[in-house]
Amino acid sequence: MQSQVSSLNEECGIFGVWGTPDAAFLTYCGLFSLQHRGQEGAGITINDNGQLRTKRGLGLVNDVFKVTDLQELQGQAAIGHVRYSTAGSNTLENIQPLSFNFSDTQFALAHNGNLTNALTIRKNLEDQGAIYHSSSDSENLMHLIRLSKEETLDDQVKDALRQIKGGFAYLLLTKDRLYAALDPNGFRPLVVGQLPNGGYVVCSETCALDAVGAKFHCDVQPGQLLKIDENGLSVSEYTTNTQLAICSMEFIYFARPDSDIYGINVHSARKNMGALLAEEQPVEADLVTGVPNSSLSAAMGYAQASGLPYEMGLVKNQYSARTFIQPTQELREQGVNMKLSAVKGVVAGKRVVLVDDSIVRGTTSRRIVKLLKDAGAAEVHLRIASPPLRYPCFYGIDIQHASELIAANQSIAEMQVTFGADSLGFLSVPSLIKAVGLKTGEPNGSLCVAYFDGKYPTPLYDYQESYEQEQAALKHCLKV
Amino acid sequence: MQSQVSSLNEECGIFGVWGTPDAAFLTYCGLFSLQHRGQEGAGITINDNGQLRTKRGLGLVNDVFKVTDLQELQGQAAIGHVRYSTAGSNTLENIQPLSFNFSDTQFALAHNGNLTNALTIRKNLEDQGAIYHSSSDSENLMHLIRLSKEETLDDQVKDALRQIKGGFAYLLLTKDRLYAALDPNGFRPLVVGQLPNGGYVVCSETCALDAVGAKFHCDVQPGQLLKIDENGLSVSEYTTNTQLAICSMEFIYFARPDSDIYGINVHSARKNMGALLAEEQPVEADLVTGVPNSSLSAAMGYAQASGLPYEMGLVKNQYSARTFIQPTQELREQGVNMKLSAVKGVVAGKRVVLVDDSIVRGTTSRRIVKLLKDAGAAEVHLRIASPPLRYPCFYGIDIQHASELIAANQSIAEMQVTFGADSLGFLSVPSLIKAVGLKTGEPNGSLCVAYFDGKYPTPLYDYQESYEQEQAALKHCLKV
């Protein structure tokens, strides 16, 4: 029987705050600074003297929340969520925080990550009569909590957390407390900060702490459950069977350059990637330029390490092209181009090292190489500051199928031809690990690098079967 | 008697195209690439087989135009406009193109710049029975054309152009032609390009030519009137009494870095400004960083000339804060900050050269210096890649009163204290002129630098009296 519920995969941002009369506004600011983690929708739930109220909507934080919304969301605690856009799930009911109203209590829940056993749990619970609000995997936690036979809410939450698998950073707001939980591998980042007045903030990245004037307190550790209530912050473990394997794509692409993850500044890590890339993949050239904005750090690192001048060879339209009406294919071929433009005065006649952070489908790379050549670049040497993406992610990044990844389908030599570049080079996995430089002692320098090497740190549960089928199908064409 | 019409001052962007079935879509693309020149409103008028139709609205290009709008705007020629936000004039009736329907013909008009004798003309014409649509100075041209006693439309337009004073780049669309005109000083940029199919584009900056796949053809010269019709492009002069004095703020701040103005690439000019600034205002330091995004070119130039490393010390939220609900003063003082954040890992413990393009009110400078110090910067040396702004502009930039300019009210030493910087230095006017490097032989290297030295290249007409009054009032406190 055809399932009605397609599983969702999301890269999102979460923000929670406890203990300040400005809870809603700070959450709004925090979500705005996490906007890069999700642009599909946003929501805030506040706790107003024990009553929870939620405002959610499709679109950017600034579109969803008006002055009057924030005025109505007065309260002492809040959680918020920005959601990544994935095709087909673009409906209001999937925008978080998910809110749950019971006869005698209320909950709100925000989730960053992706569960790997969500469908199995849902099917089991539905067979017992459960009814789900949304098509989101995030909702499972609420059902498991309510069905838990444990006595205290603390224990019910831990009981529920032990049953879900995959990648998750969860915030759970109730009438009298705020929980935060991280999966046993710490796939997704989650940090705690403190406000000048003593209130606590828990959020995806430290850039959101800076945005609201909070001081960094600690990184949440894998397997931890934090509780913030009128007695302050308390930390416990729901499992000790943990192994840090933080998503390396957070360092490579997702996180903001001014954020720190487990003590490592993201911009600096990217600069290191660029520098190591220059060592591994040197080339004779006149200048180095990055694809704005995500690759500028790596380009600076490449320039510095190679001794080549760092230049502004590409300019990005600073106005969001999110809702831009797309040109027809015909116009695109005539040169109509909205997002990026080459600076002719800089690149004309020059041998350009073009640094990008990563390659997914490869369509952008091809376009940018052409853009530079059309602007007169003599040579374009494409350098990618991460290893080739060859395997899907099931922990919260929206790459579910290897078939979408050009590096799973073409060799590096083939890709160079596809992109029209004069040379092409990637960073190695060991250099990636070295560039980040986490000192925590887990395998792969405590990073998850499964999209590069296919070695997943956990079982894949609901995804195992389809993953194997796809890999088998790809075997024929893979010539890496 | 109190006047009902407050004069308007606008920095805007204009785009016109003739001879392509994609006229509306290309204008849409062109306006999007000129969005940095005006965010208050946008409009497009198309010529659909001799019938003009207009769609205008408040907000960004992407907000104003929906797919259905562009589908309805089918035609072979079009003009468009993006408008700069100035307080009080935020009404639909002032959004351009202004459209005029007569019993037997139609006109549409788009204007970048500011007329200096608009009120005088309007008063005169109203006394003769004229009725104005808008409160915009732009409308005068239409009245003068209709009242002209000349026989041909060409001559009527020239007659009208000779009567208006100040800064203007005008596009005028009729049922059978597109006019473009530039003021006798060429205060505002205006360029012509050609599409692959032979059609013509006239617009504010070359970046809009790139966006629509048009090849640069020529810069419009001061005093020229261009006509594009079924016979192609023809150029004539409505006056020969011209003297190029292009707005230097276009090079310093307004124009996009990938645009060329009279053959000079804007990014390169800014890099030169930064390099000459390093020579004029050197300082011992550990790194150079720019205020994103407008000052990055100058910062690169400063770094390169000084030999100091170029770094990413500040990160700008890439999502538009246009409609962001502002934090209260109290929250701002607690560190709530939406737009910019410092990268602690980069600046902590370092002596930072902070490069900015210009200083208007000075409030931003103070905030950024504090941001860097709060992030642990040991010293912050503020370097401004333009001379101090001390005088108002009447040709199209929204600085009408010297009283708003901090450099008109404080000495450099005072400003340094105000900003909390460890040192402060500006570029000199001669270095600015040298950095741009126009070879056309007019005074001040063919630039208008009146905001720096108060020497206006034209009479001020309607503004003369109030300007003199303000200068007299400022004399008391000026200690430059």
Place this chain on the structure above:
Amino acid sequence: MQSQVSSLNEECGIFGVWGTPDAAFLTYCGLFSLQHRGQEGAGITINDNGQLRTKRGLGLVNDVFKVTDLQELQGQAAIGHVRYSTAGSNTLENIQPLSFNFSDTQFALAHNGNLTNALTIRKNLEDQGAIYHSSSDSENLMHLIRLSKEETLDDQVKDALRQIKGGFAYLLLTKDRLYAALDPNGFRPLVVGQLPNGGYVVCSETCALDAVGAKFHCDVQPGQLLKIDENGLSVSEYTTNTQLAICSMEFIYFARPDSDIYGINVHSARKNMGALLAEEQPVEADLVTGVPNSSLSAAMGYAQASGLPYEMGLVKNQYSARTFIQPTQELREQGVNMKLSAVKGVVAGKRVVLVDDSIVRGTTSRRIVKLLKDAGAAEVHLRIASPPLRYPCFYGIDIQHASELIAANQSIAEMQVTFGADSLGFLSVPSLIKAVGLKTGEPNGSLCVAYFDGKYPTPLYDYQESYEQEQAALKHCLKV
């Protein structure tokens, strides 16, 4: 502990159709013709080859559905709902049809009526781990169906129906069938019709059959469960313990005059009420006028029976004042009046019999009497074509508290003074029963008249306690 879920009470309209490619459009038409039953919100769920899709929104049918919505809602079956506005519940999540998505199937549910044991059921189910979507009592049915241990869906639905108490007409759409069910007392009307092509329609009133060109087939009987699927219509009983007690307010006020309920035309029943009122409460006067639009039928009946001329003494603004900005109390006292106006030329100097259908709070009556007197009426004799409303309703009309009812707080003599009328008379319960004239042989002529005499045909369950408390409190002041 304070409950988070306030119970809701609604008078609503429902419409379902099976077996036509125009399912969504006919539902749209049907809902528009049932708009008088609910103006808060509207929704449609269609069955598109086994897939259910729902569009819901706040506001009137015409506001909620755009052309594109109906185009997207293509399918062969549909159910729809219009919702009555009750304070506090004005949120999207309570707008019906409620939709439920399971891993392997889907349901949509539309409900007219009010359950009396909803809170008890919900509390019990939540204690077992159930999670509710909405704060609506309507949702209980879905949970009970899913938790039923019966084997077939037919039996699960019947099992669930036997557990809920109160007033309900339910439509339940699945991927392969449409159920319709009526409570054991038939409190709410529900009729079946047939389309020219053989498809079936089930809806609240016959006026919706007329609107979509369907022929009346039958009234649904108390305790029946109807199933419509590819085999056509089949009727069964989930209980035989039934006693028809249809809401008399449907005849008096709610239903449209062109609808028939159990074979009785509503307009004719109202005319009879007016005629019997003239017999019971005669008065010497010059003319009879009704309060538009709901009381015109009764006024015609009164005029005809009394021999007095029927006149248009009051005119109602035919444009909806739903969203009209209300005048201040001060302006209202100066005579500002939006909704109704008196026709001076008709009433000036005349003795007017003013017929209204019913009196709830009494504020309108007072206002209308004053309106007529201000317009010069010599005398105003208020005649109400129903008995005094003294008790709350728990089966689906939004009168939950006797304290809101003026007739529960004042005697008829007191009300006459309150209204400023020259005389006041109500219809008796026996005459009401006679006017409707149902021949089905149940008590009170098969009508529910509990709001008049306090004798409820069922236990009150969750409401019993608060009802008794209120009655005890009212005993002190009741002087009927």
Place this chain on the structure above:
Amino acid sequence: MQSQVSSLNEECGIFGVWGTPDAAFLTYCGLFSLQHRGQEGAGITINDNGQLRTKRGLGLVNDVFKVTDLQELQGQAAIGHVRYSTAGSNTLENIQPLSFNFSDTQFALAHNGNLTNALTIRKNLEDQGAIYHSSSDSENLMHLIRLSKEETLDDQVKDALRQIKGGFAYLLLTKDRLYAALDPNGFRPLVVGQLPNGGYVVCSETCALDAVGAKFHCDVQPGQLLKIDENGLSVSEYTTNTQLAICSMEFIYFARPDSDIYGINVHSARKNMGALLAEEQPVEADLVTGVPNSSLSAAMGYAQASGLPYEMGLVKNQYSARTFIQPTQELREQGVNMKLSAVKGVVAGKRVVLVDDSIVRGTTSRRIVKLLKDAGAAEVHLRIASPPLRYPCFYGIDIQHASELIAANQSIAEMQVTFGADSLGFLSVPSLIKAVGLKTGEPNGSLCVAYFDGKYPTPLYDYQESYEQEQAALKHCLKV
């Protein structure tokens, strides 16, 4: 040469008030009560201590004005306008009040009616350099005022009024006064009332006086110019060459039944029309019913005069079908019907006299006759309470072409067949005049009946030529 400006024809409503702090709100109320005169758009201009501000929009009064709009429109005087929907002109720029801002003063203008020499004036003025805002004929007055050589504004306005021809009721608001003017034939109604505080109201119908609590003061007379300012109300004549010929369609159809025009109550006039129709066009039947809502008064009159019972044979959906998505022709033929429905219980088996107020195209008549027959009516005798509409109107009703009028194309016998009625009868012109019963002594009982007899009380100016052409073309088929 093809003209760009199509002339507009509108039936509208206007409302002005002077001397109350509630000016905007009372105008809002007044416009709502005049909503039946125009549903395309609405606008209000207030005078706030000499400054005029305008808010206009497309749609109904309630859609256009929000609470915040009215809060911003604080002032002591105001004028407002509701606009009738005519195809093609549905743009914001044509919504009134038209506002005009001069360097030293402001005007706002609201117009009900249609000028017959508008195109000639416009062409003349444009040839002299004038620029028009709108495509509305209403704007001419402003240009003529500004071009007048008279010395005082009073005289300039009179000078302008003497130059325009056709039907007009004008309101003109300036910083220090409110003018009201009526054309020399008084084609459109215009009344003056007084507020409890002494302030004045000038508006289209007395129902708007009632709505705002104002007392009727006088009807404005043809050729009058009223001025209301700080000295109160003063009345003068701009011409004495007048002849009252008020539009008889105001009595027949347009005006609200509770309004009085020149002392005649509209409902009573309609009742008289029905009564005289019963005398002129008697028929043996069982009952009389009217088409709701406009024909109910005439139906009452017919019933009373004929002795037949007055019944509710048709019910109109009280919710606006303005924006209703129209059914396809196929569905319409299957009986889908949104607006009207027949009450079967009333009409089945009966001989019905169906009274309608007038017939334009005849499509509605055909539909309603069919509706009644489908509901079982034995016979349907159509009686029209006005003479056959055979000629266009050029004074403000949107019937510009006789070709649209069924009675200009078919004989009464032919129409009876077209409509499927068992008999058809119209009221005669003399009876119409008698029914209204104005005592003012002008021809045709001071009514304009030109749409019935083609005898226009004024020259037709711009329309003369096309009118004669159409009449000549119609001569062939006219068989009256």
